[in-house]
Amino acid sequence: MTVELKQKIVVLSSIEEMKKVSASFCDQTIGLVPTMGYLHKGHMSLIKNSVQTCDQTIVSIFVNPKQFSSNEDFDIYPHDLSGDLEKLESSGVGALFYPDKEAIYPEGFKTNIEVATITNKLCGISRPNLFKGVATIIIKLFNIIRPQHAFFGEKDWQQLAVIETLTKDLNMDVQIHRVPLMREADGLAISSRNSNLSPKDRVKALCLSKSLDFAKQKIKQGMVSSAELRRHIKNIISSESGTQIDYISICDPENLEEKKDVKGRTLIALAVKFGPTRLIDNCIVEG
Numbered sequence: 001m002t003v004e005l006k007q008k009i010v011v012l013s014s015i016e017e018m019k020k021v022s023a024s025f026c027d028q029t030i031g032l033v034p035t036m037g038y039l040h041k042g043h044m045s046l047i048k049n050s051v052q053t054c055d056q057t058i059v060s061i062f063v064n065p066k067q068f069s070s071n072e073d074f075d076i077y078p079h080d081l082s083g084d085l086e087k088l089e090s091s092g093v094g095a096l097f098y099p100d101k102e103a104i105y106p107e108g109f110k111t112n113i114e115v116a117t118i119t120n121k122l123c124g125i126s127r128p129n130l131f132k133g134v135a136t137i138i139i140k141l142f143n144i145i146r147p148q149h150a151f152f153g154e155k156d157w158q159q160l161a162v163i164e165t166l167t168k169d170l171n172m173d174v175q176i177h178r179v180p181l182m183r184e185a186d187g188l189a190i191s192s193r194n195s196n197l198s199p200k201d202r203v204k205a206l207c208l209s210k211s212l213d214f215a216k217q218k219i220k221q222g223m224v225s226s227a228e229l230r231r232h233i234k235n236i237i238s239s240e241s242g243t244q245i246d247y248i249s250i251c252d253p254e255n256l257e258e259k260k261d262v263k264g265r266t267l268i269a270l271a272v273k274f275g276p277t278r279l280i281d282n283c284i285v286e287g
């Protein structure tokens with residue numbers, strides 16, 4: 001199915017048609033922005049980067065069932081295709097790839113792409129299917145769309161590390177671009193999942209960015225012990241009732257190994273559940 005829109009965004013749900021459109025871009029550079037939709041300012045920042053860098057920008061929207069486990073929020077993941085199309089209309093995007101899951105995973109689909117080590121930490125522990133699903137869909141999107149550039153947000157730091165490893169290990173000719181994390185005015189990391197927060201949990205969720213800011217301040221004042229910093233972060237998050245901490249990681253930003261002390265460039269990454277909604281946040285600090 002191909003739908004021509006006023007602003008010349010072509011919406012394609014067929015893999016074959018997507019391949020044809022990509023091929024028709026010939027010697028123009030293609031930038032891909034993979035998303036799960038319910039577009040927000042974070043996604044738009046990736047798109048802006050791609051439009052500035054590439055001749056053609058293709059956005060994909062696909063809520064990838066492979067990366068969710070049965071106890072996760074696949075069924076309640078927010079969708080709003082018409083809202084997404086409105087946001088894309090004046091963005092400079094040339095085509096939207098919007099396949100359904102039967103097209104991406106037809107009966108008999110057997111392949112899983114797995115990146116070792118960096119996937120066994122942080123989000124990989126409580127979400128065992130996440131990175132297999134991400135690696136598999138990204139390889140598929142790269143093969144279908146054949147971009148020279150692809151844009152990912154540092155909001156999902158570990159996902160970026162996995163994709164960088166994957167493309168390097170498999171000699172993929174795709175340049176991976178990192179885009180900084182975008183926040184709401186009050187500090188909350190922007191996420192499609194924020195729309196699933198109750199008004200009370202939306203307020204409580206500010207404890208994530210507040211705890212990161214507090215840790216940054218402590219590090220500036222000379223605190224280096226990860227254990228001590230973790231204790232402070234935990235206290236701030238736990239002071240909000242009903243929060244469930246998945247992890248507080250203070251680690252190397254490249255290999256994601258935990259650090260005893262904050263020395264050199266360090267990633268502080270958090271995952272916390274607010275009711276059914278699991279949010280992540282992170283920042284880089286220099287010890």
Ligand code: AMP
Binds near residue numbers: 152156
């Ligand atoms: P998602 O739709 O949540 O799978 O995200 C699609 C892409 O947008 C991923 O590369 C994310 O890292 C990126 N992204 C999501 N939220 C933000 C944000 N707040 N700031 C920057 N990038 C983001």
